[in-house]
Amino acid sequence: MSESGAYEIAAGTPDPELPMVTIGDLGILRSVEPSPDGSVTVTITPTYSGCPALREIASDAAGRLRRAGFGPVAVTTALAPPWTTDWITPEGRRKLAGAGIAPPSPAPRRDTGPVPLTLTAPPPPGCPRCGASGAVRTAEFSATACRSLYRCRACGEPFEGMKAL
Numbered sequence: 001m002s003e004s005g006a007y008e009i010a011a012g013t014p015d016p017e018l019p020m021v022t023i024g025d026l027g028i029l030r031s032v033e034p035s036p037d038g039s040v041t042v043t044i045t046p047t048y049s050g051c052p053a054l055r056e057i058a059s060d061a062a063g064r065l066r067r068a069g070f071g072p073v074a075v076t077t078a079l080a081p082p083w084t085t086d087w088i089t090p091e092g093r094r095k096l097a098g099a100g101i102a103p104p105s106p107a108p109r110r111d112t113g114p115v116p117l118t119l120t121a122p123p124p125p126g127c128p129r130c131g132a133s134g135a136v137r138t139a140e141f142s143a144t145a146c147r148s149l150y151r152c153r154a155c156g157e158p159f160e161g162m163k164a165l
Contacts, residue, residue: 007032009068010042013061016053017144020099023057027087030078038071045083047146047165085165097128101147102135102161125161127152135159 010032011024023029023044030043042061046054058075065073085104088096093103102125124135132154139149147160 006034006040006065006070009064010061013064016056021092021095025089025092025095028083040065040070040073042075043078045078047083049079100128100159102128102159104162104164107164122164124150128159129157130155
């Protein structure tokens with residue numbers, strides 16, 4: 001099979017914590033390199049270094065490739081450059097919003113060097129249900145560390161918002 005075919009198979013792996021999006025949608029799939037002998041090396045970048053889903057993602061991507069007829073599959077992790085929510089594809093953002101999760105705003109830009117001790121809070125996301133702005137954050141963390149809970153001031157609906165990293 002071709003490199004593009006192997007990439008598409010791996011990219012279609014659902015994220016175990018956000019099954020409406022794939023690892024391709026999230027931008028955590030960095031590369032898929034098949035060898036002439038049929039083996040494949042997959043490189044992924046976790047959304048953060050302590051991501052509890054990383055082992056499942058690696059196992060699921062390797063399993064999809066093996067079921068498609070590829071030989072031994074090795075999954076490696078690349079921590080640099082670090083993943084950013086800017087790597088989420090437009091399709092991934094659409095899928096998140098369709099599932100009631102506000103996609104992240106653009107990631108904050110910082111100069112090189114130490115992280116400043118004071119950071120301003122990002123503006124609240126727009127409501128994925130009615131589109132209104134000005135939601136109220138009700139909890140810093142949701143089902144995962146990368147999401148917060150909000151309530152829309154316009155329609156009153158609660159929703160999750162993905163944090164910009």
